[in-house]
Amino acid sequence: MRLSKSIIALFLLPAVLIYLAIFLYPTLRTLAMSFYDIPSLSSKINEWEFKGIQNYSDLIHNSYFIESVRNVLGIWAIGGVLIFVFAFLFAIILTSDVRGKNFWRSLIFLPNTVSAVVLSVVWLQYIFNSDYGLLTTVFNRLGLTALANIQWTDNEHIYFSMIIAFSFGSIGYFMLILNAGINRIPSDYYEAATLDGASVWVKFFKITLPLLRDVFRTTLVLWTITAFNFFVWSATFGLDDPHTVTPGFYMYQKVFGKGTSVYSEEVFNVGAGASVGILITVAILIVTALINRLFPKDRLEY
Amino acid sequence: MRNSKFMQRKNLWPAYIPLVAWLIFSVVLFGWVILASLSTTREIFTNSLIGSGPKFANYIELFKSQAMGRYFMNSVIYTFASCIGIVVVAAPAAYILGRVQFRGRVLVNAMFVSALAIPSLLISIPLFSLFVEMKLTGSIATLILIYIFTNVPFGVFFLTSFFSSIPKEFEESAAMDGCGPIKAFIQIILPVAQPGLITLSIFNFLGVWNEYFYALIFANDSSTRTLALALQSIVYGYSNTGNYGGIFAACMIVFLPSFIVYLFVSKRIISGMTIGAVKG
Numbered sequence: 365m366r367l368s369k370s371i372i373a374l375f376l377l378p379a380v381l382i383y384l385a386i387f388l389y390p391t392l393r394t395l396a397m398s399f400y401d402i403p404s405l406s407s408k409i410n411e412w413e414f415k416g417i418q419n420y421s422d423l424i425h426n427s428y429f430i431e432s433v434r435n436v437l438g439i440w441a442i443g444g445v446l447i448f449v450f451a452f453l454f455a456i457i458l459t460s461d462v463r464g465k466n467f468w469r470s471l472i473f474l475p476n477t478v479s480a481v482v483l484s485v486v487w488l489q490y491i492f493n494s495d496y497g498l499l500t501t502v503f504n505r506l507g508l509t510a511l512a513n514i515q516w517t518d519n520e521h522i523y524f525s526m527i528i529a530f531s532f533g534s535i536g537y538f539m540l541i542l543n544a545g546i547n548r549i550p551s552d553y554y555e556a557a558t559l560d561g562a563s564v565w566v567k568f569f570k571i572t573l574p575l576l577r578d579v580f581r582t583t584l585v586l587w588t589i590t591a592f593n594f595f596v597w598s599a600t601f602g603l604d605d606p607h608t609v610t611p612g613f614y615m616y617q618k619v620f621g622k623g624t625s626v627y628s629e630e631v632f633n634v635g636a637g638a639s640v641g642i643l644i645t646v647a648i649l650i651v652t653a654l655i656n657r658l659f660p661k662d663r664l665e666y
Numbered sequence: 667m668r669n670s671k672f673m674q675r676k677n678l679w680p681a682y683i684p685l686v687a688w689l690i691f692s693v694v695l696f697g698w699v700i701l702a703s704l705s706t707t708r709e710i711f712t713n714s715l716i717g718s719g720p721k722f723a724n725y726i727e728l729f730k731s732q733a734m735g736r737y738f739m740n741s742v743i744y745t746f747a748s749c750i751g752i753v754v755v756a757a758p759a760a761y762i763l764g765r766v767q768f769r770g771r772v773l774v775n776a777m778f779v780s781a782l783a784i785p786s787l788l789i790s791i792p793l794f795s796l797f798v799e800m801k802l803t804g805s806i807a808t809l810i811l812i813y814i815f816t817n818v819p820f821g822v823f824f825l826t827s828f829f830s831s832i833p834k835e836f837e838e839s840a841a842m843d844g845c846g847p848i849k850a851f852i853q854i855i856l857p858v859a860q861p862g863l864i865t866l867s868i869f870n871f872l873g874v875w876n877e878y879f880y881a882l883i884f885a886n887d888s889s890t891r892t893l894a895l896a897l898q899s900i901v902y903g904y905s906n907t908g909n910y911g912g913i914f915a916a917c918m919i920v921f922l923p924s925f926i927v928y929l930f931v932s933k934r935i936i937s938g939m940t941i942g943a944v945k946g
C-alpha cells in the first residue's frame with residue numbers, strides 16, 4: 365500500500381522520537397558518562413571531568429563489584445540449570461497426551477504474573493520463615509529436625525534461597541517457549557519413527573533434542589539477558605544483603621541509593637555507575653556472540 | 667495423533683507427578699496466605715489459622731492507617747493511563763511498518779527491535795537526568811510517561827505483525843468511499859486489529875502493575891508510590907512491629923487484581939507470549 369510521505373511521517377514520528385530520546389540518546393550518553401567523573405545526577409556537562417578508563421579500572425579493583433560479578437555468574441549458572449530443567453520437564457509433559465493442558469500451562473505460568481515484591485514477601489515470610497514457615501513445618505512433621513532448623517534467610521543461605529525463589533517465578537515463561545518449540549516439530553517425524561519401531565527415548569534423543577537446537581539458543585540468549593540484568597530480587601528478596609548484590613543492584617545503590625548502604629563511604633560518582641551499565645551490556649553482547657558460535661543456526665528446514 | 671509427540675497415553679501417569687506437585691505447592695501457598703491474611707499474628711505463630719473465625723481487621727487497618735487505598739488508586743492510574751498511551755503511540759507506527767512500503771522501513775523496524783535488547787539499567791541514569799532537567803519528576807505523570815516511553819518499542823514490535831495480517835481490501839474499500847488515510851485507520855483498521863490491541867494491553871497491564879525498577883527510581887515518595895513499593899515499605903514496618911497478619915493481607919491486595927485479570931485472560935496471554943517469543 366502507498367501513502368503520502370506526510371502521513372507516514374505523522375504516524376511514525378511519535379514512536380521514532382521516543383526511540384531516539386529514550387533509547388538511543390541515553391545509551392550513547394551512558395557510554396560517554398562512563399569515561400567521566402560526574403559529581404551528581406543533575407551535573408551539567410561542563411562539570412564532568414574526563415577520566416579515560418579510570419572508572420573501569422577502579423571497578424576491577426573494587427572487591428564489592430567483583431563479589432557482585434561472582435554472584436551474578438552464580439545466578440546465571442545455578443538459576444539457569446534449575447529453571448531450564450524444570451521448564452524443559454514441564455514443556456515435554458505438556459506436549460504429551462496429558463489431560464487439561466491449558467489448565468496446567470496457565471498454572472505453571474501463574475507465578476510469572478505475580479509481582480516480585482509479593483513473591484519475595486511470601487517466600488521470605490512464609491516458606492522460609494523459621495517459626496511457622498512451610499519448610500520448617502514440613503521437615504518437623506517428617507522428623508527431619510536438622511533440615512527444619514536451617515535458617516534459610518541468614519547470611520549463609522540467603523543467596524541460594526534467593527535463586528530458588530526467583531527460579532520458581534521464572535520457570536513458566538521458559539516452559540512456554542520450549543513448549544511452543546516442541547509443538548512446531550511436525551508430527552510426521554514421530555509417526556515415521558514409531559512405524560520404524562523407535563522407542564520413546566530414541567525419538568526423544570534423535571528427533572526432539574536435535575530439532576530444538578534453535579529454540580535452545582533463543583532460550584539461552586533470553587536467559588542471559590535476564591540474568592545479567594538481575595536487579596529486582598536483590599532489592600525485594602535480598603533487601604540490601606551484600607550476599608545477594610549483583611552488578612545491576614550495585615549500580616543502583618551507587619547512583620540512586622540513598623545513604624545507608626555500605627557503598628556510601630565511596631566517593632559519589634555517577635560515571636562509575638554508568639560504567640557498570642556498560643560492562644553489563646558488553647558482557648551480554650559477548651556471551652550472546654559465544655552462544656551463537658556454539659549453536660550455529662540450523663541449516664535444517666522443517 | 668497430532669498432539670502426541672513421543673509418549674503413549676497408557677503409561678502416562680508418571681507425567682502427572684510433577685504437575686500435581688506444582689498444583690499442591692501453589693494451592694498450599696495461596697490457601698495459607700489467604701487464611702493468614704484473615705488471622706491474627708498470634709494465630710499465625712500458634713499454627714491455628716483463623717482459629718477464632720476469619721477477620722477482615724488486617725485489611726481494614728491497611729486501608730485506614732496505611733493509606734493502601736491511595737496507593738491502590740496510584741497503581742490503577744499508572745496502569746490504565748500507560749496502557750492507553752502505549753497503544754496511542756505504538757499503533758500508528760506499527761500500522762505504517764506493517765502495511766506501507768517506504769524507503770527506510772527496514773531501518774526503522776531494526777530500530778525498534780534493537781530497543782528491545784537495551785536494558786533498563788543502561789538507560790536509567792540519563793533518563794533520570796533528562797526528567798530532572800525537564801522538571802518532570804515528582805508527580806504521577808512522571809511514571810506514566812516513563813511507562814509509555816519504555817514500552818513503545820515492544821508495542822510496535824508486537825502490533826506490526828497484527829497489522830500486516832489484515833487484508834488490503836479494507837483500505838481499498840475505504841478509499842473508494844472517499845475516506846482519508848487517518849479516518850480509515852481509526853474507523854476501519856483499528857477495530858479490525860482490536861484482538862491484537864487487547865492482547866498487547868493485557869501484557870502491559872501485568873507488566874506495569876508489577877513493575878518495580880522505574881517505580882523505585884521515579885516514584886518513591888509517599889504521594890506517588892505504586893502499590894508494590896507501598897507493599898515493600900509496609901512489610902518493612904510491620905515486620906518490625908510484628909504484625910504478620912497485616913503483611914499477608916497487604917500481599918493479597920497487590921496480588922488479587924492481577925490474579926483476577928489472569929483468571930479471565932490466561933489463554934490469551936499464553937498464546938500471545940509464545941507468538942512473541944518464537945518470532946523474537
